[in-house]
Amino acid sequence: MANTIIxxxxxNKRYGETMALKQIDFELEQGKFYTLLGPSGCGKTTILRILAGFTDASAGTIEFKGKKINDLPANKRKVNTVFQDxxxxxxLNVFDNVAFGLALKKTAKKVIQEKxxxxxRLVQLSGFGDREISELSGGQQQRVAIARAIVNEPEVLLLDEPLSALDAKxxxxxxxxxxxxxxxxxxxxxxxxxxQGEALAMSDEIFVMNDGEILQQGDPVDIYDEPINHFVADFIGESNIIKGRMIAxxxxxxxxxxxxxxxxGMRPNEPVEVVLRPEDLVLTSLEKSKLTVTVDTQVFRGDIYEIMSHDAVGNEWLIHSVRKSEVGQQVGIYFEPEDIxxxxxxxxxEDFDARLESYEGDDDEEV
Structure with missing residues (x-):
């Protein structure tokens, strides 16, 4: 990868008999926004702590700009961390909180003032230097924490769920x-x-993790549109996942x-799982439908109706629609080939990427 920084x-990381990380391999490019996404206990914070130098890896190599840093102390690494709390x-007031790291390094007062x-200014808190921390809102406190991290001019900024304490807006x-x-x-x-909403909104690239492993990495659109397995499809957004068979x-x-x-790129008649996103399902007449379902519940969400339904064999179907339906009503749903x-x-x-490249290459040749 060009301009690889990490x-x-x-x-691997082992805590007693527990494997917190299993054979983690990745490269991070300079100047990009990466997100480690997964449920609690999946290993994402362990990766962050190993990067920061707060935790040692049990096996494997960590490199920074091509140099091994496994044994490099945390204070010698060109990274800074913004913690969840x-x-x-x-x-200390806002100014002294931000200046704390520079003061420890005995940086000149004039340089501290400027930095x-x-x-x-970068975190939009100009004029807040004399404020006490107790006088700040949650969002302002978060900005102070970020300012304290970037004032040291790190080459990598690590952020451990820094938005979790804030209200939705x-x-x-x-x-x-x-x-x-x-x-x-x-x-x-x-x-x-x-x-997952945060990850999709902010990232250049997402690493989806579960049980100490990276299951899939890619940009937000690829991760959402082309999930590799049931866990990723279910964790990233809302999905209808049903069993199927690849005919050809x-x-x-x-x-x-x-x-x-x-x-x-699959075997004829291979058993598979099929994903259809609820926003891709269009309510239509029974005559024009591809599948028929019965409406169980309907909730108005402001911009859409969230409709729960079931088909003839009991599979549940979630539909997001701007059209209203009625509970108990049979409705048709329509979708395009690319929605499947x-x-x-x-x-x-690795096999998933190779398979996609094989038939996408065929499409390019036909154009």
């Missing part, structure tokens, strides 16, 4: 601000979250009906 090779000093004021605002800040600074951000290339069977799809995503059982990410 590389993990065969990294911000870890601000309540007895702190610039850091506060402020959280959305801070997502935008963090992304804009990363782009202005041009440094590498590694962001940890269990919130670009032809899949669902509930005894055959449909054109956009997937290929087919997943193989037990397919590795």
């Amino acid at each position: 590389k993990f090779s065969g990294v 911000y870890a601000l000093f309540p007895h 702190v004021l610039e850091a506060l 402020l959280r959305t605002q801070m997502q935008v601000e963090l992304r804009q800040l990363q782009q202005r600074l041009g440094i590498t951000f590694v962001f940890v979250t269990h919130d 290339d670009y032809q899949v069977e669902i509930l005894g009906h055959q449909f054109e799809c956009a997937d290929a 995503h087919v997943m193989r059982f037990g397919e590795s990410e």
Whole structure:
């Protein structure tokens, strides 16, 4: 990878009999926003702590710009961390909190003044230097924590669920601000979250994790549109996942009906799982439908109706629609071939990528 700043090779982490990380391999490029996404206990914070130097890897190599840093102390690494609880000093004002690291290094007072004021400007807290921490809102405290991290001019900024304590509206605002800040600074951000909406909104690249492993990595659109397995499809957004059978290339069977799809490279009649996102299902008349369902519940969400339904054999279907339906009503649902995503059982990410490239290459040749 061009401009690689961090590389993990065969990294494991064991706590007693528990394997917190299993054979982690990845490379991070300079100047991008990366997100480690997964449920609690999946290993994402362990990766962050190993990067920061707070935790040692049990096996494997961590490189920073091509140099091994496994044994490099945390204070010697060109990374800074923003913690979930911000870890601000309540007895210091905003200026002194941001200046704390520089003061420890015995930086000249004039340089501290310049750097702190610039850091506060970048996080939109100019004029807040004399404020006490107790006088700040949650969003402002988070900005102070970020300013304290960037004032040291790190090459990598690590963020451990820094938005989790904020209310929904402020959280959305801070997502935008963090992304804009990363782009202005041009440094590498590694962001940890269990919130898939945050990951999709902010990231250049997402690593989806579960049980100490990276299951899939890619940009947000690829991860959402082409999940590799049931866990990823279910964790990233809302999904309808049902069993099917791959009849042939670009032809899949669902509930005894055959449909054109956009997937290929599988064995004839191979059992598969099929993903249909609720926003891709269109309510239509029974005559024009591809599948028929019965409406169980309907909830108005402001911009859409969230409709739960079931088909003739009991599969549940979630539909997001701007059209209202009636509970107990039979309705038709319609979808396009490209709305169908087919997943193989037990397919590795390497095999998944190779399969996609094989038939996407065929499409390019036909154009």
